[in-house]
Amino acid sequence: MKRKGTQAFVEVLKREGVDILFGYPGGYAIDLFDELYKQKDIEVILPRHEQGLIHAADGYARATGKVGVCLVTSGPGATNLVTGIATAQYDSVPLVCFTGQVSKHLIGNDAFQEVDIVGITRSICKYAVTVRDRKDLTRIIKEAFYIARTGKPGVVLVDIPKDIQLEMGEDDFDAAVSIRGYKPNTSVHLGQIKKAMEMLEKAKRPVFLIGGGVRLSKAEKELTKLINTVRVPVITTIMGKGSISTDHEFYVGNIGLHGSYASNMAISECDLLFSIGTRFNDRITGRISGFAPKAKIIHIDIEAASISRNIKVDVPIVSDAKLAIEAMQERAKDCYQNSWMDQIKGWEREHKIAPQNPNGLSPDKIIHEISEFYSNGIVVTDVGQHQMWTTQYLRMNPTMKLLTSGGLGTMGFGLPAAIGAKLGAPEKEVVCISGDGGMQMNIQEMATAVTCELPIVFCIFNNSYLGMVREVQHLYYDRRYSSTCLRCTRSCKKNCFDKNKECPPYSPDFIKLAESYGALGIRVMEEKDIKSAFEKALNNKKTPTIIEFTIETEELVLPIIPGGKALNEMILEC
């Protein structure tokens, strides 16, 4: 039976189990949208901007573990995806992005809304391809889903010219996917696991370092079981947070630039670093030569290229985290080291993460309430100080999810990602923590949240500054707040250090903004109102709620490791 390209497109999507597609139409995607209009299995969500669209698909994928699907038009529709593609790829989120393209005979002519999107995205996605022949359409889409979700998940872009969308052709929907250049690893080297477990047994000061890979492979239960057996302290990266309950007796905290004192000290002093599913990004290692200088390092990662790239490793193991942890469990023995645990507890007592201004409406108190109200929910963050505070203060159990742009650090991620998360997991409560800067980067998606009738709670930590950059200016640039004050007007005098004095009012008024979108707006200025604000927001089941918290403008994220310093050289107080 012959079909139009658009019909084949929809049929493959259905067979891949796609239930939600994030789409924004345009001239070279209109036929695909027309085909989607005729069916009921796939719900099409219309965000207000393609960047918001792809972050929403990203949030959907992170919340559900399924592949997020985007469909946009050629040219500007496609280029608006770029930031979102890099964001998802850096955090190993499975996405398939379809872009419309001008007809084949027009490609290369600088036709209206023509861009070489495959060329533009080549270095930031797992695979990108233009369909050049109608007979390849079905196979390419099937392969796209397979590549996106297997191995180290990532982004695949499929560019479909208009004439291919319209061309009639025969399709084989049942052909098995087989790609000769792509055979993801599906086993684990047991000899290496055995060697690693023997080293763990012999170690006097062992620690586990858990990255996002454990959550990606859904190995939280297996990890907790393993830690209960071996009784070795666990440190997480930002992406790995929540792999094990933060209340677990062997959980120490986060590593890295804004990690806890005890965690960073433990890494610096350990004699065995057992790392799973992390790529040793520069934000967690600090100065490489000072990273875990006394340790033998074991590294399990699904991607061979992540191993021994940043940190030289003694025992490399290429494997999926869950598979490896299960193999470890079979050989696990109690490796508890009394004096080592005492030392870590000592560091924990020596310095606890706390705000500099503990009075009033401080970030830790707001996040504490979020931990209470959303103990089964999904917490989404944007990027900035509020994100770091969330990773520091949020108490998590493995049923909770924390969705955050860890690798690329994309401001504007939070709001749309929360929309995608709620659409993917409507039974879960979703809360988004954002700053006043990042919130405005994709603020147009408030309309999407309202029209999709999503009762998401958006918390804005408003300190009137681009706080993360302001903090760096505060610490290392003699408080020269160059382009970081969001209340600054053209008539303001230069070089102002006069915080809060005679400053112009903040724009926009987030409460009025919420109301103009048809959402609920709540402003919280005092500590005593935090709880009631969340209660009110959670009772609002019909629309999203914005809670604006006006927090101290010059609060810092501490501890911090200054640039070029090692993990044990952090600044604890200012």
Next chain:
Amino acid sequence: MKKRWMSLYVENEVGVLARVSGLFSGKCYNLRSLTVGETQDPTISRMTICVDSDDATFEQIKKQLNQFIEVIKVVDLTNVPVHMKEILYLKILTANDKERSFAYRISEVFGGKVVDMGRSGILMECLQTETKNDDLIRLVSKEFTNIEVVRGGSVAIESISISDR
């Protein structure tokens, strides 16, 4: 830093060369030469790549290339016996008879072939190892003022294994 060789089997498709060469520019790897041509299977091309790198970087390059969907196989040629040649065209522009016969002699010694000539110069073709071609160019550029060099980049293939002989 050391000069190293590898071969890649890749899908014979549009964009694969851009993807492979993009890796070198994007990650600041030092690419010295890259050649590509179809194999006995027209759907597969083979690339011969030469890089300047240390051990760790070379390992990383191989892993990164292996990750590409379009790359079917990476062959490290560092410690394997290989046959490797590069084609070189060398124009020596001189009307002087004595100089032209000198050029002839050089060509003979270096195993090259004079394939064309006119009143104002000769054209030499040389199928040699890259190092030998380097030597030839070095010498010729000292002896003659007006030369033109076109190099093809090396192609390499593994030797037939000892056990087969």
